[in-house]
Amino acid sequence: MVKNFIISGSGGQGILSIGSILANIFMLSGKFVSYCPCYGAEMRGGAVNCEINMSDCELYSLQNSKVDFVVALNQTSFNKFISKVKKNGTIIVNSSMAKIEKTRDDIKYIFAPLTQEALKLGNIKVANSIALGILSKILGNLPLDAVKNAYKKILKDKTELITKNLEAYMLGLNYIQEGII
């Protein structure tokens, strides 16, 4: 069973970091995984996205016409990738930075004010981890050990940041009540 994801936003929002963490979580849970980043020449503020494929057997395709899940952390990426969601797929949108607007009725929308929630936690940078928590919930809770280890792999010895991100992840995990989606 193959599942694919696009994580998108602007440079500086931790799009590639959270994509890489998600890919590491899959790898650490024994899945086949591929991770393809896409960004322009600019560092901060430019459009950035990455595509992740996860499977129980060997993966061949890298880029897909449509994906099961899209995470959009700002308006531009919401506009750009809404059409890439498969029928019955899900889009998670950062409503702090994008208008709540449903233009398609064949997909599931999850709007969450990720930036505001991150600010409440005291670090605007962890909005991406809240999104990951929400995604994890939809996927039926990713194994917590793998999640912790993936954060450690990417953030290395920045223990405070790991703690803060895990806090944000747990917030995301509990953000939506079971049964809503």
Added chain:
Amino acid sequence: MSEKELLKGNIAIAASALNSGCECYFGYPITPQTEIGEYLSYEMQKRNLAYVCAESEIAAINMALGAASTGAKVMTSSSSCAVSLMQEAISYACCDELPIVIVNVMRAGPGQGYIYPSQGDYNQSTKGGGNGDYQVIVLSPSSVQECVDLTSRAFYLAQKYRNPVILLADGMLGQMAEPAIIDCNKYEEIDNSSWRLDGAKNRPAREIHSLEPSQLKLNQHILNLKKKYDLIENSEVDYEEYMTDDADIIITAFGTMGRCAKEVVNHYRMQGVKMGLFRPITLYPFPLIRLRELSYRVKTFIDIEMNLGQMLKDVQLAILSNASVAFVGKPVGDWLKKEEMIEAIDNIIKEQYAGIR
């Protein structure tokens, strides 16, 4: 790194180069392969190895030639338009019989193009952009794990045949990440004490140069090189076959496209179409003989590339039977999607069924 890590293709190439005993790296940054130099810039310093960020690609490859002539294991890496700058030195390295590893992480061309991925340098790599009768061994990885494995093989083959080897990756593979393992290098060490320039203490002086005013000597040298290339063609061909045993239709594709096309084969197999995939791993030497064997029982070949049909010419050369050869391709940018390939192949199959062709 003896356990699986999520590695970018570029990092896999760089780490594998160190693992294969690379002693000197010369390069100049260019997207989409800059991570190779970035990684080596600190890893080589740590190990007290030679890392030089050169002033240009021309300088980098010529430094590589100089270092290789002393018997050191050397590598340079670059991307398409900048590999073009290296062509003169590659021709020299072949004539001088210098073992250098050149990594080309292909981007869009011709000319400067842009940083999008592409497979447009097949011709340049396999047929050469330099002057004279020469051949470079060309290896084509299709996954991050193969980036690791083929980098090791590139160092080995370069030493074994005293010849430049190009690792022809593409921007897609360089930038993407997949789990991969960097294991111990399985290739044997090649003794180069018979030719390296390491000071003429207690032995007659040696020289390495391509200039040769004597017609007789130059002809003989080139004929000797040809013998070496024949040996390489007889011993180093490598390819992957996927479901070709009973295939009526075979897709030919190399590098990253070679793995993406497997998804297409799976799609048609599910529909009962007998399709398979033939993926050359060595682009030079090209697996011509095996492809020719297959062509006597296969009805149709469909060549898929991220260019406008470069390997296609080699596929056509290989096929002496009545099998037809079709082409699906796109020059640069986002990789052909499964659906796009299937749409194009559906049309090819439909046309052939109707006998239009």
